Amino acid sequence: MTDVLLEIDNLSVDYETARGDLKALRNISFDVRKAEIVGIVGESGCGKSTLISSILRLIAPNTRFRSGEIRFDGSDLLKATEREMRALRGDEISIVFQDPMQTHNPVLSVGQQMIDIQHRSKAPKGEKREKAAQMLAAVGIPDPEARLDQFPHEFSGGMRQRIAIAMALMSEPNLLIADEPTTALDATLEVQIIERLQELQREMDCAILFISHHLGVIAELCDRVVVMYAGAVVESGDVRKIFHEPKHPYTRRLIECDPGHIKTRARILPTIPGEVPDLANIPDGCIFRDRCNQATERCMAHVPPLESVGEEHMAACWLNHEEVTA
Amino acid sequence: MTLLSVDNLKTSYGPVNVLAGISFDVAPGETYALVGESGSGKTTVIRAIAGLAPAQEGSVKFDGQQIRGIPERSLRPLRKDMAMMFQDPVGSLSPRMTIGKLITEPYKIQGMRDRDLDAEAKRLLEMVNLPAHFANRYPYQLSGGQARRVGVARALALEPKLILADEPTAGLDVSVQGELLNLLNDLRERLGLAMVIITHNLSVVKHVADRMGIMYLGRLVEEGTTETIFESPRHPYTRCLLSANPEPDPDARLERIALKGEPPSLLNRPTGCEFRERCPFSQNICTNTPAWETSDGHGHRCLAPLT
Numbered sequence: 001m002t003d004v005l006l007e008i009d010n011l012s013v014d015y016e017t018a019r020g021d022l023k024a025l026r027n028i029s030f031d032v033r034k035a036e037i038v039g040i041v042g043e044s045g046c047g048k049s050t051l052i053s054s055i056l057r058l059i060a061p062n063t064r065f066r067s068g069e070i071r072f073d074g075s076d077l078l079k080a081t082e083r084e085m086r087a088l089r090g091d092e093i094s095i096v097f098q099d100p101m102q103t104h105n106p107v108l109s110v111g112q113q114m115i116d117i118q119h120r121s122k123a124p125k126g127e128k129r130e131k132a133a134q135m136l137a138a139v140g141i142p143d144p145e146a147r148l149d150q151f152p153h154e155f156s157g158g159m160r161q162r163i164a165i166a167m168a169l170m171s172e173p174n175l176l177i178a179d180e181p182t183t184a185l186d187a188t189l190e191v192q193i194i195e196r197l198q199e200l201q202r203e204m205d206c207a208i209l210f211i212s213h214h215l216g217v218i219a220e221l222c223d224r225v226v227v228m229y230a231g232a233v234v235e236s237g238d239v240r241k242i243f244h245e246p247k248h249p250y251t252r253r254l255i256e257c258d259p260g261h262i263k264t265r266a267r268i269l270p271t272i273p274g275e276v277p278d279l280a281n282i283p284d285g286c287i288f289r290d291r292c293n294q295a296t297e298r299c300m301a302h303v304p305p306l307e308s309v310g311e312e313h314m315a316a317c318w319l320n321h322e323e324v325t326a
Numbered sequence: 327m328t329l330l331s332v333d334n335l336k337t338s339y340g341p342v343n344v345l346a347g348i349s350f351d352v353a354p355g356e357t358y359a360l361v362g363e364s365g366s367g368k369t370t371v372i373r374a375i376a377g378l379a380p381a382q383e384g385s386v387k388f389d390g391q392q393i394r395g396i397p398e399r400s401l402r403p404l405r406k407d408m409a410m411m412f413q414d415p416v417g418s419l420s421p422r423m424t425i426g427k428l429i430t431e432p433y434k435i436q437g438m439r440d441r442d443l444d445a446e447a448k449r450l451l452e453m454v455n456l457p458a459h460f461a462n463r464y465p466y467q468l469s470g471g472q473a474r475r476v477g478v479a480r481a482l483a484l485e486p487k488l489i490l491a492d493e494p495t496a497g498l499d500v501s502v503q504g505e506l507l508n509l510l511n512d513l514r515e516r517l518g519l520a521m522v523i524i525t526h527n528l529s530v531v532k533h534v535a536d537r538m539g540i541m542y543l544g545r546l547v548e549e550g551t552t553e554t555i556f557e558s559p560r561h562p563y564t565r566c567l568l569s570a571n572p573e574p575d576p577d578a579r580l581e582r583i584a585l586k587g588e589p590p591s592l593l594n595r596p597t598g599c600e601f602r603e604r605c606p607f608s609q610n611i612c613t614n615t616p617a618w619e620t621s622d623g624h625g626h627r628c629l630a631p632l633t
Contacts (some may be wrong), residue, residue, distance in 0.1 A: 043499040044470050142588065156589060157364040182495055186364050186526045187570040188585050194572070213499050216572030219619055220580075239576045257500040259529035260574045265553070267511055269504035272386075 005207050006032040006055070006175055011068035013047075013054055021064070022280045023231055024050040028068070028308065030226045035308065037201060037208040039222035039239070041215065041254070045276055047231040051061050052177055055209075056093065057085050064195075073174070091120065095167035099182040100161035104152040110163055111148030117167055135166040139196055152223065158189035169200055176201075177209045182217060190214075194221050200292045215258045219243055224312070230276050230287045237313035247315035249292045285296055286318070296318060308317050327389075329354045329520050330375070330488055335384035335394070337367075337374055337544075342592045344370050346544040347384065354487065355518040359531045361567065362541030363589055368524045369413070371541075372490040375522070376410050377401045389487070396599070406436055409481035411491040415473035419465040425451075425476055426461030432483040440591065450479040454509060471502035478506065482513060491523045495530060503527075507534055515518055528571040540564045542602050550624035560624070560631040562607045599629060607632065 005155040025047045032038045040048055053059050057071055057077065070077040072093070077085070085102070097103050105113055115125060123131075129148065136144035139162040152160060161181060162255035168176055182190040194217060201208055212218055218225060218239070223241040227235040227250065235248040246252045253272045255261055262269070274291035277283055286292070286299040298318050306316040330352040337345040344367050354357045360368045373379035375386050377393065386394040388498055393404060409432075412418035419428055426447040433441045447461045454475040465473060474494065481489055489510070495503040507530065513519045525531060532539055532552060539549040540563065550563040559565045562583075569583045586604045590596050598613040605612070609630045616629045 011332045043501065044497070131526065159588065180497075184364075186362070186567070187528055187572075188567055189364060190526075191570040191572065191582065192585075213497065215500065215574040216574065219574050219576045219578070243576050254500060255574060257504050258574045259500070259504075259527070259533050260571070262529075262533065268508055269533060271504040271508065272501040 003033045004031045005034045005073065006209070006289065007069075007071040008055075009069045009071065011051075011070060012066040014064045014066055015050075015060065016062040016064055019280045020299075023282055024279060025054070026232050026282075027306075028228075028233055030233060032207050032209055034174070035201070035205045035207055036223045037198075037210055037221055039218040039225045040085075040211045040228060041213070041218055041225060042228035043276065044213075046228040046232075049179070051228075052095070052179055052209075052211065052233075055177065056089055056095065058089075068153040072314075079237060090117065090155075090168075090173075092173055093175045093177065094171065094173040094287065096161070096164050096168045096181045098183055098194065100157050100164055100184060103164045104160060106152055109149050109151055110155070114163075114167055114170065115182070117170060131170070135170050136163065138162070138169075138200065139166040140192070141166075157194060158185055161185060161193060162188075165193070165200070166199065167177055169204060169206070172204055173206055175207050175209065177211075179211045180213065181210075183213065190217065197221065215243075215255065216260050227254070229290065231279055232287050233314075233316065234288065234314075235315040235317075236306070237310075237315075241313040243312065245310075245313075247309045247313065247320055248288075248317045249294055250288045251315075252321045286316075295307070327353055329356075330522070331385075331387040331388060332371070332375065333385045333387075335371070335374060335381050335386060337370055337379060337381045339380075343353050343595075344592065345374065345381070346595075348541075348546060349384075349543075350539050350546065350549060352520050352522060354520050355514060356537065357514065357521045357523060359535035359538040360522060360524045360541060361526070361528065361531060361538060364526075366541040367491055367544040367587060370544075371472045372410070372492060372522055372524065373383055376405075376408060378410070378492055386463050402435075406432075406484045407487045409486040410485065411477050411481045411489060411494050413492040413496065415470055415477050416465055416468070418477060419473060420523060423463050423464075425456075425463050425465070425468070428465075429461075429476060430477045430482055432480065436484060446483070450483055453482065454479045455505070471498055471506075474498060474506055475509075476500075478509060485517060487518070488522060489519060489521045490497070492522060493524055493526070495525065495527065503530070510534075528568065533628075538566065543589065543595065545600070545627065546618075546625075547601065547628070548624075548626045549620075554624050558633075560626040561601075561628045562605045562632060562633075563601050565632060566606070599627075601628075 006106045008028050010032055011028040014021040014023055065078055111132055115128045118128045133144040182193050222239050225239050226233055231248050235251045257270050272291055285301050286304050289295040289299045304316045308315050309315045309320050328351045333349045335345055335348045337608040348371055362368055370379050381394050429450045430443040430447050448458050450457055451460055456475055535552045538552050538555055539546045542563050548564045566583045566585045583606055599616050602608040602612040611629045616627045618627050
């Protein structure tokens with residue numbers, strides 16, 4: 001147990017709305033161990049963002065935590081005071097956001113911003129500046145000393161995202177949350193960012209929670225994967241298990257839908273017909289049942305629990321139970 | 327037959343020449359993909375075609391008519407036949423208009439007063455697989471995927487001959503991406519729609535594009551049918567780009583060809599081949615300026631092309 005860094009245990013989060021409570025996250029459980037990379041995949045609206053904002057407690061006023069714990073280094077973040085959370089953010093837990101173009105302050109030089117975020121350190125300004133230059137060099141920005149005086153608009157998109165990573169890693173956090181950090185970048189830059197993240201992760205021994213739509217990136221970067229659908233974890237486990245022997249129909253369909261998975265040219269691409277259920281009015285049974293072509297009566301009435309289906313592999317599907325009993 | 331013909335198109339913002347001469351053709355019913363590095367000028371190309379970005383030199387012929395630099399008044403009737411799908415799905419919809427108003431706005435702009443706008447809204451929503459009651463919703467009530475579909479409905483309202491789509495599937499999950507691309511393909515088959523599509527997703531290009539152009543620093547460096555380019559790229563940049571595409575298989579061993587350094591500044595373009603400083607295959611002759619060479623519809627701008 002000592003190697004677990006972040007433990008999400010039975011977390012349920014609602015948004016209070018005029019239409020009633022929107023059940024954005026329901027009984028989420030998974031963990032991130034020290035110095036590993038965990039990927040989270042799932043459709044837009046599956047609760048990935050709610051999950052991140054719950055961990056950092058950067059939440060909308062109508063957010064309600066209904067059950068569960070978020071344990072970081074053993075202590076429950078949901079019980080932490082705002083002051084304690086502030087001390088944690090940007091120090092032990094850092095985040096890199098999706099859009100590199102909007103993540104920096106346009107009117108301050110990059111160096112100034114990198115010095116500002118070291119506000120906790122008592123070191124003299126010159127030292128802070130030196131550290132900023134070192135971090136820029138570490139993410140592969142050439143001529144870092146001179147570039148500290150430049151403004152965000154003088155950098156390309158890929159460089160800005162690398163600067164965001166440099167800033168997030170400055171405090172040597174134990175956990176880095178990366179929210180679709182490569183979505184806005186082309187393939188060559190995407191690969192650069194992934195490789196850089198891997199290198200830095202090994203050097204600094206920090207854990208990464210990596211959120212992405214891009215299954216190729218997840219397959220390449222992550223040790224373990226959590227698959228979310230409509231506010232629930234449907235499958236989690238070792239990256240090879242998830243991609244090679246998926247045990248939940250949703251995971252299987254998701255992988256089939258990836259055009260990167262289809263080798264011969266196809267004009268018509270596979271899709272998952274149907275819509276995500278209304279989270280303010282959740283149907284009985286399995287959350288995926290209406291879009292699942294293998295659903296049975298049992299799936300209509302009862303929610304399948306997330307249970308072990310093998311070593312380092314969990315899934316929430318009744319089909320696996322039938323296999324076991326048969 | 328050619329629907330869109332772009333010839334030596336050049337765009338400068340002050341001293342920065344963003345497009346340094348772009349030429350390509352699109353036939354009716356054809357899907358043409360533009361790929362390349364962020365900042366290579368892809369978005370500027372399609373904005374310049376649509377008259378939304380300046381283009382100081384060159385020609386853009388649409389349906390045989392020269393449209394570069396013509397006044398907005400003359401351009402407006404042509405916009406019926408040429409629709410744009412913008413990059414930011416929610417940001418491109420006015421937050422104060424309902425979806426119904428937004429998707430029927432093109433009829434008003436084109437002065438088609440005889441249309442029954444409610445009926446058109448219903449028809450368009452159905453076409454993009456959104457429920458009819460969405461006509462009364464506002465953009466903030468939509469998910470990213472739904473907003474994309476509204477963008478498609480708006481672009482298709484006037485049954486254009488050409489769609490200019492800037493990253494139509496960025497940020498969408500694979501299933502919704504598939505739905506959207508299938509919808510566009512269906513319209514291509516039924517209406518003979520031609521498309522210029524910009525995307526970073528090379529797997530998408532592979533499946534939907536008939537031909538593709540690869541851009542680097544505001545120029546095309548290679549062009550050809552999608553199959554030929556994926557099978558035997560001639561330009562080293564294309565090879566690097568294609569080798570970077572991550573595969574959805576944790577055991578895939580990719581032979582990546584790393585790109586050296588950073589893209590050069592447009593204010594200080596390299597001499598000779600503009601890619602040579604970053605090129606893993608560069609040779610002595612690359613200090614000369616490469617010309618565009620083409621054979622069998624496969625063109626490239628490289629002095630030492632790969633075989």
